[in-house]
Amino acid sequence: MDGIKVAIVGVGNVASALVQGVEYYKDAKTDGDVPGLAHPDFAGFHVRDIEFVAAFDVADTKAGFDLSEAIFAKPNNVMRFSKVPKTGIKVQKGPLLDGVDKILKALVSVSNAPDADAVQVLRESKAEILLNLLPGSAEEATKYYAQVALDAGCAYINGTPIPIASDLEWSKKFEEKGIPLVGDDIQDQLGSTVLHRSILQLLVARGVRVDKSYQLDVGGGAESLDSHYRGRMRKRGVKSEAISQDLPYDAPLVAGSSDYVDFMDNARDSFFYINGRQFGGAPIKIDIRMEVTDGPNAGPILLDAIRGTKLALKRGIGGSLESISAYGFKMPPTPTTMYRAERWVEEFLLGKRKL
Ligand SMILES: NC(=O)c1ccc[n+]([C@@H]2O[C@H](COP(=O)([O-])OP(=O)(O)OC[C@H]3O[C@@H](n4cnc5c(N)ncnc54)[C@H](O)[C@@H]3O)[C@@H](O)[C@H]2O)c1
Numbered sequence: 152m153d154g155i156k157v158a159i160v161g162v163g164n165v166a167s168a169l170v171q172g173v174e175y176y177k178d179a180k181t182d183g184d185v186p187g188l189a190h191p192d193f194a195g196f197h198v199r200d201i202e203f204v205a206a207f208d209v210a211d212t213k214a215g216f217d218l219s220e221a222i223f224a225k226p227n228n229v230m231r232f233s234k235v236p237k238t239g240i241k242v243q244k245g246p247l248l249d250g251v252d253k254i255l256k257a258l259v260s261v262s263n264a265p266d267a268d269a270v271q272v273l274r275e276s277k278a279e280i281l282l283n284l285l286p287g288s289a290e291e292a293t294k295y296y297a298q299v300a301l302d303a304g305c306a307y308i309n310g311t312p313i314p315i316a317s318d319l320e321w322s323k324k325f326e327e328k329g330i331p332l333v334g335d336d337i338q339d340q341l342g343s344t345v346l347h348r349s350i351l352q353l354l355v356a357r358g359v360r361v362d363k364s365y366q367l368d369v370g371g372g373a374e375s376l377d378s379h380y381r382g383r384m385r386k387r388g389v390k391s392e393a394i395s396q397d398l399p400y401d402a403p404l405v406a407g408s409s410d411y412v413d414f415m416d417n418a419r420d421s422f423f424y425i426n427g428r429q430f431g432g433a434p435i436k437i438d439i440r441m442e443v444t445d446g447p448n449a450g451p452i453l454l455d456a457i458r459g460t461k462l463a464l465k466r467g468i469g470g471s472l473e474s475i476s477a478y479g480f481k482m483p484p485t486p487t488t489m490y491r492a493e494r495w496v497e498e499f500l501l502g503k504r505k506l
């Protein structure tokens with residue numbers, strides 16, 4: 152069985168949870184119940200088939216260090232749930248571009264090491280997939296690494312809310328090169344968007360009329376700080392659009408982040424409010440608070456996205472992957488309901504669907 156050679160750009164909390172997760176689940180049984188993981192096997196690959204071969208960051212606590220150390224370096228504050236042995240992969244210093252703005256500089260101290268030639272690093276490491284985990288407002292840097300992936304012949308998975316897989320021009324470029332593209336903006340294993348969408352679907356299926364709903368998050372960690380100051384309106388647009396997929400009529404829906412709370416570290420609290428009408432107009436009100444840890448919440452989705460992308464590489468597919476993107480990301484090239492996205496993925500895995 153081939154391994155899956157993955158390079159990461161942005162060794163933050165999500166990258167840390169992902170690298171820890173590959174170690175944590177490397178011996179996961181494929182025939183039983185594995186806590187925290189829906190798919191030990193996916194697209195014909197086990198979690199242990201994922202191999203990290205290169206990484207890029209700009210922080211002076213990470214660039215120049217082994218990946219196993221960088222994933223626990225400040226300002227990362229995600230929980231430690233796995234010991235990661237030395238990887239032999241030195242995190243390369245990439246170009247800063249718009250990765251760290253003046254607010255984020257309060258947490259991230261930028262290395263003054265020279266910039267690596269990212270295309271050369273990817274070629275030499277034989278990376279097949281470049282996974283973008285840059286800060287969510289790093290638009291220039293996200294586009295820079297999309298071009299790097301094209302130049303190096305790597306598939307690109309975009310975890311940020313910057314439109315790449317959902318952008319026709321980028322999708323066309325990847326299609327012309329015969330390289331898969333996946334994104335945009337990770338939809339967590341059980342994050343606020345998935346829970347909100349599931350509740351709305353349940354209400355629709357039970358005939359309840361949803362009149363209005365909001366969902367707001369507060370969180371800590373560098374990404375919450377960045378999205379609060381730079382990416383607030385973008386994130387609100389992506390999240391609100393995602394939940395609207397699951398309501399077959401128009402109603403006022405708002406979903407977004409409301410604040411950054413430094414002492415919360417990598418925790419996120421989400422508040423849900425739904426107001427509607429039942430049989431005979433009887434009122435129904437739902438008020439929920441959910442507490443999660445951000446980094447690990449992205450883990451299983453990324454494991455599936457990486458393995459699905461590898462399957463696309465094996466099949467020689469180029470351009471945006473509709474199915475994997477709609478299943479694992481909030482702003483896919485073809486938005487749809489959650490259940491339909493799951494069906495698309497099953498069809499894609501069985502070879503009954505091209506993209
Ligand atoms: N569950 C989740 O946490 C979740 C869900 C959905 C989307 N996302 C997205 O995933 C991405 C990563 O989230 P995170 O919490 O790990 O963020 P983070 O802030 O912890 O990590 C970002 C990393 O990028 C590095 N960086 C900044 N500029 C860079 C540059 N020019 N080149 C290379 N590295 C650079 C930073 O030093 C940092 O290590 C974000 O875009 C976020 O919106 C995360």
